[in-house]
Amino acid sequence: MVMIKWNEMLMPYEQAVEELKIKFKSIRKEYRKIDEYSPIEFVTGRVKKISSIIDKAAKRNISLDMVQEEIEDIAGIRIMCQFTEDIYRVIELIRNRDKKDLFIVEERNYLGKIKESGYRSYHIIIRYPVHTVFGERRVLAEIQIRTLAMNFWATIEHSLNYKFEYQIPQTIKDRLKNAAEAAYNLDKEMSEIREEIVDAQEVFQAKSNVIEKIAKNIQKLSILGNKDCVDLQNKFLILQKEGNYNKLKDFNNKLELRLDKRNNYYKP
Missing domain, CATH: 3.30.460.10 (Beta Polymerase, domain 2)
Structure with missing residues (x-):
């Protein structure tokens, strides 16, 4: 060998x-x-x-x-x-x-x-x-x-x-089999309400992503010298507390529009 x-x-x-x-x-x-x-x-x-x-x-x-x-x-x-x-x-x-x-x-x-x-x-x-x-x-x-x-x-x-x-x-094997069946039934129950769970998780993920984008965009505007970044930050915190996804998305769209204008302004 x-x-x-x-x-x-x-x-x-x-x-x-x-x-x-x-x-x-x-x-x-x-x-x-x-x-x-x-x-x-x-x-x-x-x-x-x-x-x-x-x-x-x-x-x-x-x-x-x-x-x-x-x-x-x-x-x-x-x-x-x-x-x-x-x-x-x-x-x-x-x-x-x-x-x-x-x-x-x-x-x-x-x-x-x-x-x-x-x-x-x-x-x-x-x-x-x-x-x-x-x-x-x-x-x-x-x-x-x-x-x-x-x-x-x-x-x-x-x-x-x-x-x-x-x-x-054998006694533990029997209990393991029962536990396996319980795990199977849990999966089955979760599948029954899968659509509702997935929808909730997608909303949470979308909100988390837009919040991250807003934070980064405010930081970019601050680096570019925008003087109202403190006001933007305060408004962001208010919107985050409210938790309305559409309002957060609209706010981010406005930030990205401002960034586009700044970037176009500085293009040679």
Whole structure:
């Protein structure tokens, strides 16, 4: 068996996780910037610990010099969604990137085919190209997509599996199944009122964005030497307290018009 240089071996996986996190966080940010609802709530990622890789290889009877080809989740990211419907939107986002900046190897649907434990999630195994000092490496990585409720349940189950070394007592298994069903019902209930929740969140995000724009535009006018910036700031604070989105938007439009006039005035 070849001697494993763990630090060197894991570096491409660490790079893959960081790059994938940035890509999907950027998608979320883009939706927020254009005042649209994002199917991605948040993203996490990790590279398996050496001890976990060795344990998994032993359980599956995999030689250590074959772990990079046989173990698919050395690099892994999780994409959390608010609603079950959002999971399928994220799946489509990933499929649309296939053969562009990632390569889909396999999809595993644990939403339609729930595990006996009650586990629900959607897994996509990909090969992800990483550019290193030694050239391009296409490493295997796993993307897990699940709701916040599914993630809470899965995190608890993982902790219990670790504690009991995957031999969870039957009484706790039964309670976990009940909890999985409760999480499923919670997701179902939230889907029933999804439209109202999304509308409320979009209004909040739009108001937050326009407030940020106003603050920056007043600062720009101040830098340009406008003498009424204190009055503008005071009016802004009054409008923010009122919380009327249309009034805030109208105020920002007037600020941007003033900025355009100033910029045009100073053009050569």
